[in-house]
Amino acid sequence: MTMKITGLLQKTQNRQQHQHHIHQRHHVHVRHRRAVAAPVEIAVNVIYSSSVFARGDENNQDANGRVPGYAVVNLDGRYRVAKGVEVFARVVNLFDKRYSNFGILGENFFTGPGRTFDGSNAINEQFRGPGVPRGVWVGLRYQWSLPFDVQP
Secondary structure (H helix, E strand, O other), rough: OOOEEEEEEEOOEEOOEEEEEOOOOOOEEEEEEEEEEHHHHHEEEEEOOOOOOOEOOOOOOOOOOOOOOOEEEEEEEEEEEEEEEEEEEEEEOOOOOEEEEEEEEEEEOOOHHHHHHOOOOOOOEEEEEEEEOOEEEEEEEEEEOOOOOOOO
């Protein structure tokens, strides 16, 4: 059984003494891995990120506020079939949580009827980058060893 915890705390202040967070103020990644039986191993990891100001919001006054924080759960596992052969699976964003992991301030020019282009009536908006949706991968991995040492 192994457990790994990592974290990041980074904060800066600009000349106006406003706090401007270049990265998430808190970012925590916790992983727990366990061998269930001799050939089977499973792992779960949780990623948490706190809220962050959008890029371009240096004075922290954007009406939309911060890009909200989030937590995502991932699973993975493997089954050793034989020496050098294993089947693996991975599920990312197990609960299919909708979240944004990035934001930037910009101008929206699609403000006309039916959200068509209208270059004369642009409005300031916060654009957010969506996080990864649920994804599932399954595969077969084969690893072999050479009968002799290969020197570089």
